[in-house]
Amino acid sequence: MELGEQVAMQVKRAKEASYAMMKTTTQAKNNALNIMAGELDKNRALIKQENKKDIEAGRTKGLSKAFIDRLTLDDSHIDAMIKSLSEVAALKDPVGEITEEWTRPNNMIISKMRMPLGVVGIIFESRPNVGVEASSLTIKSGNSVILRGGSDAYNSNMCLGKIIKDSVKKAGLPDGAVEVIENTDRETVGILLKQKEYVDVIIPRGGRGLVDFVAGNTMIPVIYHDAGICHTYVDKDADLDMAVNVSMNAKVQRPSTCNAMETLLVHETIAGKFLPVMKLELINAGVEVRAEEKAKKYLPDALDATEKDFRTEYNDLILNVKIVENLDEAIWHINNYGSHHSDAIITKNTQAGEKFTKEVDSAVCFINASTRLNDGFEFGLGAEMGISNQKLHVRGPLALKELTSEKYVIKGSGQIRV
C-alpha cells in the first residue's frame, strides 16, 4: 500500500475508534492499563533485546551519550512505566465530569461537560517510553492516539507498540484506539499533519527543529513545548541556606532538562552574603558561570554574560548570574528574557511571593521550591505528555485533564430564539 494511503487508513481507523472510546467505561479503560502493565512485565527480556539493537545502531552512528541515555530502556525504566500505568489507572476519570452549571432567565439549564479531544497525534524523537505514557493517558481520557516515533528508537518503538496494541485488543477496546505509524521518514509526519479532518490535536515531543516543522506545516491545533529558559530569583528576604540549596538543585540535579535553571537573579542587598557561598557550590559542581557587570564584583573569575546568553537555553552546566535592584526588575527580566516555562522566587516575604506569582507570565511560578519540580509525576498527575509553555488550552504539564475539553450541554423545554 502507498504510504499516504496507509497513514490515511490509520487516522480514519483512529477517528472511528475515538467515538467508541468516548463512551468506554472507566472500568474497561483501567482494565486495559492493567493488562498493559502485565504485558510489559512479561516481555521485559524482549523489550531489552529490541532496545539493545537501537543502542548498538546509535553507538555505531555516533549518537551522543545524552542521546543514548534517553534511548535506553533498562529494568528501572520498565518499572517506571509499569508504576505510571497503575498510577494513571488510579486517577479519576475526567470524561463526563460536569464542570459548571447555571440557569438562564428562560429556564434553559446550561452546563459544561468534560469530553475527550478525539484523536491525538504524538510525534516523538528519542525516548521510546513516550509511546507507553502517551497511550496510558489517551486511553484513560477516552481518546485515540496515533504514535509516530523516531528512527533511532525504531526497534524499541515497534516492540512497545505491539505490546500496547495487543493489550488494547485483549482488553476489548477498539483496535484503532492506538495506531502505530511504522514508517519513520519525515514524509510520514508531513502526511499526518495534513489530516485535519481526522486528527484533533498534534503534540510534537522533541527538539526545536521538530516543533517548528510541525507548527509551521499544519492547520491542526498543536500543543508544544519550545524553549525552557528558567530563572531563580533570590529576593532580599530570602532564607540564605534555602536559596543556595534550591538554586543548586535547579541548576545541577539534571541540567539537560527543560526545567533546569539557566539564569540566577539576585537582589542587590543580599548579593554580598549569598553569592560568595553560592560561588563555592558552583565551583564544586563544575558549573561555568557567566556574570553580568554588577555580579562580577562577587564573581571576578566569571566570563561576561552577554545579551544573547540571557536568551540561551544551555541544557548544560552553565549559569548566568545577574544582580537586580528590586523585585520589579527581576519580574521584568524574567518576562522579557525567559521562555514562560518555570520560574522561582526564594523569599520569606509573603507579599513579594504573591507579587511574583501574579506578575511573572510563566506556565509554572514557584515560591521557595526548585524549578526542577515542574513535572507531571511531581504534581501528582500520574504521567505527562510533555510540558506546554504556550498559553492556549494548557500551560505546564500536559496530563489527563488536558487531553479533554468542555462541551456545552443545554437542557431546555422548548426554548427558541426570539
Place this chain on the structure above:
Amino acid sequence: MELGEQVAMQVKRAKEASYAMMKTTTQAKNNALNIMAGELDKNRALIKQENKKDIEAGRTKGLSKAFIDRLTLDDSHIDAMIKSLSEVAALKDPVGEITEEWTRPNNMIISKMRMPLGVVGIIFESRPNVGVEASSLTIKSGNSVILRGGSDAYNSNMCLGKIIKDSVKKAGLPDGAVEVIENTDRETVGILLKQKEYVDVIIPRGGRGLVDFVAGNTMIPVIYHDAGICHTYVDKDADLDMAVNVSMNAKVQRPSTCNAMETLLVHETIAGKFLPVMKLELINAGVEVRAEEKAKKYLPDALDATEKDFRTEYNDLILNVKIVENLDEAIWHINNYGSHHSDAIITKNTQAGEKFTKEVDSAVCFINASTRLNDGFEFGLGAEMGISNQKLHVRGPLALKELTSEKYVIKGSGQIRV
C-alpha cells in the same frame, strides 16, 4: 514608516501594555468600559455619519444586501454595544481566580491561577461592532487587543477605533491595550501572523477564506469557527408541537447564521405524524426542502438530498430532511456529516437526551431547545468574540473566561527534586 515596521511597533506596544493590563484592577477595567459606553452614546451622530460612507461605498461596489446588513450601524446597534459594555462590566473578573488547589506528599501546595492570555489579535471582516465587543472582552479579561478590520468597514472601524482608544486613555489604561491596524491590505494580515513572539492568540472572524488563510499561515495558536452544519433530531418520544416549533425556529429565525439548522433528522416511527405538519410550516416559510429517499414518502415534492447536500452549510432557506431508524443512526449522522457546532434532540425521554448529549461530538448539544440559542448573550456571557468549533481550549461561545488560561502557582518551603 514602512508597513512592516508600523505593525511590528504596534504589536510590541501591545505586548508591553499586556504586562500592565495583567495587573490592572477590576475597578479600573470596569471604569474603562463605562467610559467607552458613554463615548459611544455621545458620538452617535459621528458613528452613523462614518458608517454611511461605508454603506454608500458598499452599494456602489454592489455588495450583497446581507453584507450591507452586517455593515450597518444604526441606533439599535449602538444601543446594543452600550448594553453589552455594561453587561461585561457587571460580570465577575476572571483574572487571579484560583481554580484548583492540592497539596503533595512533600507539602508543596499546587494551585492553578487564571491569567490573561496576553495579546489577542482579532482579524474581522464586515461587522464593525466586533471591534467594540472584542475590546470590551479583552480589557475586562486583562489582555491587550490588536484590531484589524476589513476594508469594507474602514470608516466605521476607524471611527469606533478612535472612540475606543480615547476611552482607554481617559481611563488611564496603557495606550497599547488597544491597537488598531489602519491598513486593510491582506499584506498586513500576513505581517501580523508572523509576530509569534508578541501575539499570543489569533482569532479570525470571517468567511472560510479568511479562516483558512490565517490557520495556514501562522505558528501563533488560532481560535476559529469554521462551518456551522447544525442538526435537529426529532426523536420517537418527541413532543410534536415542540418539535415543530423548535425546528422551525432553528431553520427560519435567521437562516444566514452559523447556528441555524441545515439538516432535520426524524425517527422513522414519528415521521408519519411529524413530517406532514412540518411540511406545511416549511412551505409557509418559503423553505426549499431536499429529502433523502425514505423521507420523500412524506415530502413527495422535495428535491433529492445528495451526499454533498448533507455536508453543505446553506446559510439560506434550504433544509435537508432524513429519516433515521434510531437514535444511534442520528448520532452517527451528526458526528459524520456535521461540523461539531450546535446540534439538538427533541425528546421527552431522559435517557435518549443523555445519550445524545454524551455521544454527539459537538461544541453545544441541546435537549429540547433551538440551535439558534448557541450564543454568548443567550448563555449569559455578556458578549462573545465568536463561536469556536475546534476542540482545543474552547468549544462554543468565546467570551471572558476563554480569553484567559490557567498557570500553576506552587508554594514551597525549600522543596527540591530528588
